[in-house]
Amino acid sequence: MASxxxxxxxxxxxxIGDAQSLTRGAEKSHLSLPAASNRVKNLENHLGxxxxxxxxxxxxxxxxxxxxxRHARKVIQQINHLxxxxxxxxxxxxxxxxVFANTTAMSEFMPNILAQFLAKHRDVTVELRxxxxxxxxxxxxxxxxxxGIVAGQPATHGIEYLPYRRDxxxxxxxxxxxxxxxxxxxxxxxxxxxxxxxxxxSAIHAFLTQAADNLGVNFRFRVEVGSFDSVCRMIExxxxxxVVPERVAARYSxxxxxxxxxxxxxxxxxxxxxxxxxxKALPNFARALVDMMQEDARRAST
Numbered sequence: 001m002a003s004x005x006x007x008x009x010x011x012x013x014x015x016i017g018d019a020q021s022l023t024r025g026a027e028k029s030h031l032s033l034p035a036a037s038n039r040v041k042n043l044e045n046h047l048g049x050x051x052x053x054x055x056x057x058x059x060x061x062x063x064x065x066x067x068x069x070r071h072a073r074k075v076i077q078q079i080n081h082l083x084x085x086x087x088x089x090x091x092x093x094x095x096x097x098x099v100f101a102n103t104t105a106m107s108e109f110m111p112n113i114l115a116q117f118l119a120k121h122r123d124v125t126v127e128l129r130x131x132x133x134x135x136x137x138x139x140x141x142x143x144x145x146x147x148g149i150v151a152g153q154p155a156t157h158g159i160e161y162l163p164y165r166r167d168x169x170x171x172x173x174x175x176x177x178x179x180x181x182x183x184x185x186x187x188x189x190x191x192x193x194x195x196x197x198x199x200x201x202s203a204i205h206a207f208l209t210q211a212a213d214n215l216g217v218n219f220r221f222r223v224e225v226g227s228f229d230s231v232c233r234m235i236e237x238x239x240x241x242x243v244v245p246e247r248v249a250a251r252y253s254x255x256x257x258x259x260x261x262x263x264x265x266x267x268x269x270x271x272x273x274x275x276x277x278x279x280k281a282l283p284n285f286a287r288a289l290v291d292m293m294q295e296d297a298r299r300a301s302t
Contacts, residue, residue: 005043007076007079008029008031008039009039009043010072010075010076011029011072011076012025012026012029012031012036012039012040013025013040013043013051013065013068013069013072014069014072014073014076015028015029016036016040016052016059017052017061017065017066017069019058020057020058020059020060021058021059022036022037022040022052022058022059040052047064047068049062049064050062050064050065051064051065051068052065070142073142073143073144074143074277076143077143077146077277078281081146081281081282081283081286083095095124095125095283095285095286096124096125096126096127097124097125097126097127097146097147097283097285097286097289098126098127098129098139098144098145098146098147099126099127099128099129099145099146099147099148099149099289100129100130100131100135100136100139100140100144100145100147100148100149101128101129101130101131101136101148101149102130102131102132102133102136102149102150102151102203102204102272103130103198103202103203103204103207103245104151104167104204104245104247104272105149105164105165105272106128106130106203107228107245107248108245108247108248109149109165109293109296110128110149112296113289113292113293113296114126114128116292117288117289117292120288121285121288124285126289129145130201130202130203131203132203132206132207133150133151133152133203134150136148136149136150136275137150137159137275140159140275140276140277141158141159141277143277146276146282146286147274147275147276147282147286147289147290148274148275148276149164149272149273149274149275150272150273150275151167151270151271151272151273152270152271152273153271153273158277159275159276159277160275160276160277160278160279161273161274161275162273162274162275162276162279162290162294163271163273163297164271164272164273164274164293164294164297165272165297165300166269166270166271166272167245167246167269167270167271167272168245168246168268168269168270169204169243169244169245169246169263169267169268169270170243170244170245170246170249170260170261170262170263170268171185171187171190171241171242171243171260171261171262171263172231172232172235172241172242172243172244172249172258172259172260172261173235173241173258173259173261174235174236174237174238174257174258174259175257175258175259176238177193177238177241177259178193179193179241179261180259180261182261183261183262184261184262184263184264185261185262185263185264186263186264186265187211187212187215187243187263187264187265187268188215188217190241190243191212191215191217191219193240193241194222194223194239194240194241195208195219195220195221195222195223195240195241195242196221196222196223196224196225196231196234196235196239196240196241196242197221197223197224197225197231197242197243198224198225198226198227198228198231199224199225199226200224204243204244205221205224208243211265211267222239222240223239223240228244228245228248228252229252231244232244232248232249232252232256232258233256235258236256236257236258243263246260274290274293274294276290
């Protein structure tokens with residue numbers, strides 16, 4: 001019987017829970033199936049509770065298993081941070097930072113910040129992933145991301161929110177579009193027209209789809225492309241209208257024949273926040289990135 005918890009056990013249970021499969025969890029943990037099964041059995045005996053319910057389709061976490069995984073993620077994250085801090089005193093890679101952000105932050109703010117940060121920290125790597133704000137918060141809360149950038153401040157306990165930037169979404173049309181003469185329009189009044197937008201992998205795609213769904217409108221993009229540049233070029237050609245960040249519209253309107261129209265909806269004006277579980281607990285290099293982001297935001301607001 002296991003007398004203590006070790007890191008291999010923690011990671012194994014998390015991997016099995018994520019995959020809902022003992023076999024795939026063992027593979028991800030680089031363990032043989034018998035070894036993984038034995039570890040789970042010993043751990044359950046030691047804890048005095050079942051962590052998984054077994055069935056023909058695989059395994060599912062029991063309530064106690066869900067609690068175990070939640071705490072295991074926090075422990076693993078802290079150990080990763082400890083290792084990152086210690087590696088700062090050795091040669092080689094100092095560490096890795098996982099950053100999850102919404103579409104606007106990904107496309108408009110992070111490229112310049114990361115260029116500056118990585119130039120100063122050549123032995124740090126950054127994983128940058130785009131997610132919807134609520135998924136960013138979930139990832140940070142569960143320890144799957146070190147730093148998040150979200151629109152709004154969800155009521156989530158155990159998360160620190162640091163004011164970052166303001167973000168406004170605007171409607172973009174071609175110069176001859178029926179809406180082009182207006183200075184402001186409500187989102188619902190735009191839904192009668194064809195829409196151009198980013199592909200479904202983008203956070204802004206899901207955000208706009210949800211906004212239409214809240215109005216009871218069955219909405220889909222007529223054309224989906226891979227970048228804001230392509231969105232604006234399609235709009236300029238008269239393919240449809242689109243909603244993009246105001247910074248994007250301002251940049252492309254200098255070289256394209258497009259019109260920017262303010263959206264009257266309150267959700268179009270958004271406060272962005274940096275979110276972390278515990279700022280003081282972040283590795284030094286991760287805190288340096290957050291500091292750089294905040295300083296960049298302060299310069300932009302002056």
